[in-house]
Amino acid sequence: MSELRFVHLGFGADAVEYREAWQEQRRVHAARFADEIPDTCLLLEHPPVYTAGRRTADSERPLDGTPVVDVDRGGKITWHGPGQLVGYPILKLPRPVDVVAHVRRLEEALIRVCADFGLETSRVEGRSGVWVLGDPVEERTSNGLTLDFDPRLADEEFDPRLNGPEYAPSNAGQRGEDRKVAAIGIRVAKGVTMHGFALNCDADSTWFDRIVPCGIRDAGVTSLSAELGRRVTVAEVLPVVEKHLTQVLTTAVPLPRAV
Numbered sequence: 422m423s424e425l426r427f428v429h430l431g432f433g434a435d436a437v438e439y440r441e442a443w444q445e446q447r448r449v450h451a452a453r454f455a456d457e458i459p460d461t462c463l464l465l466e467h468p469p470v471y472t473a474g475r476r477t478a479d480s481e482r483p484l485d486g487t488p489v490v491d492v493d494r495g496g497k498i499t500w501h502g503p504g505q506l507v508g509y510p511i512l513k514l515p516r517p518v519d520v521v522a523h524v525r526r527l528e529e530a531l532i533r534v535c536a537d538f539g540l541e542t543s544r545v546e547g548r549s550g551v552w553v554l555g556d557p558v559e560e561r562t563s564n565g566l567t568l569d570f571d572p573r574l575a576d577e578e579f580d581p582r583l584n585g586p587e588y589a590p591s592n593a594g595q596r597g598e599d600r601k602v603a604a605i606g607i608r609v610a611k612g613v614t615m616h617g618f619a620l621n622c623d624a625d626s627t628w629f630d631r632i633v634p635c636g637i638r639d640a641g642v643t644s645l646s647a648e649l650g651r652r653v654t655v656a657e658v659l660p661v662v663e664k665h666l667t668q669v670l671t672t673a674v675p676l677p678r679a680v
Contacts, residue, residue, distance in 0.1 A: 425512075425671050426458075427663050430465035432655055439470045439490055439501065442509070446615050449511045454613050456513075462617075462666060463509040466655060469502035471632060474606050481633035484582055494616040496549070496606035497636035504624035504644070506655045506662060509617040512670065520609055524549055527618050530669040531603045534620070534661050540648050542602060549605045550635070551620075553643055556597035580638075582630065590634050591626035593641020600643040604635060620662065622646065622655045 430445065431437040437445075442465060452458045471489045473482065474496035481498050482489055489498065501507055514523060528544055531551045535542040545552045586592055593600040603620040621644035629642040645653040 436466040467501040551603035590641040600641040
């Protein structure tokens with residue numbers, strides 16, 4: 422692949438409003454399609470915002486009517502905000518375009534980032550993103566009860582937001598469940614990628630308790646800081662993310678999957 426350049430749009434007090442960043446993505450996407458610029462990754466933080474991909478169900482949105490920005494990426498609803506490093510790699514993919522392979526490369530880069538900080542992460546089949554795996558099912562607990570009695574296993578319409586903090590996504594670690602440390606949602610238009618990933622560094626995971634993150638009711642959300650027991654800031658993670666994105670996206674040969 423071609424070179425990969427990084428553009429820092431804003432962090433902390435200079436965090437970039439979601440719609441502003443979305444417009445910048447469109448501008449960079451058009452320039453990349455026209456080969457006016459090389460592959461480019463926008464890196465930034467957002468002020469607090471919920472965004473919903475095309476497959477988001479009404480039942481997964483905030484119960485209190487908090488505004489949600491509907492976007493043209495894949496996936497479902499998620500949150501962006503302080504303490505979360507957001508990356509929008511805008512890359513020209515080889516043809517025939519393989520979207521799944523692109524997602525796997527992003528996952529691989531972020532798995533390597535977490536490993537550099539001493540956190541073992543993995544993929545979960547059928548669920549994009551980077552995960553901290555929980556305990557075996559038979560060893561998990563929920564509010565003092567084994568998961569054999571967890572209502573989520575039998576009730577497809579169970580809503581964790583209505584059933585107290587013991588079921589909140591932010592408490593998945595205490596329950597010994599799988600929890601997501603990095604979310605991925607992308608769009609490919611004219612062979613060029615948009616949107617990307619969000620890696621929770623020292624974000625407040627309770628923001629996710631107001632929604633059904635990514636439409637997943639039986640797992641949760643975490644951060645590098647929560648898992649490592651120390652504060653890991655966006656500024657600390659930023660150069661490590663750049664290193665591994667460069668290694669994975671510029672050295673991998675993104676061949677299409679065999680049919």
